[in-house]
Amino acid sequence: MPTPGIFDVVGQLAGCSKIVQIVVANYDENVDSSSNQYAPTGLTATITPTDAANKILVVVFQNGLRKNGDCYGALRLVEAVQAVVLAYIETAFGMTDASVAENNVGGSSLAFLNAPATTQPLTYFTEFNCSIFSGSGITSVQHNSATSSMLLVEVLP
16 A cells, blocks of 8 residues: 555645644654664654544654665654554665665655544654665664654644
8 A cells, every 4th residue: 555645645634624733853863773673763752632533644754864785774654552553654765776885865754644543642753674685784864963853733624
């Protein structure tokens, strides 16, 4: 199933009548990985919906993506309380054909409209990994202290 694009999310928001609350989080510490196991990027935000019928618009700007070596990285959005991967933001950042060179990708973003059907606090975070072809490699997020951001917006349906 393809991840919805920004225009899909805007279309879904067209019927929403009001913004209830906004939460913004920023993170700028470099995080590296040389493992194919997903690890937190450090970017996280929590929101408590005021009504179970409301939706949460999650907007992620993950910056400072980098790979160095014979590898590539993947990046995904997770909701911790319900323990679910909501979307893959990138599935192969930094991938270069037959190259072990450093590749500074820059950033990647995602808009995702979540319908969690709860009034319990919800924690959203991003995580990444490093998939190595052969030899060794490392992937990074917030490389050189680039600031990543997450915006959570509760909206009435």
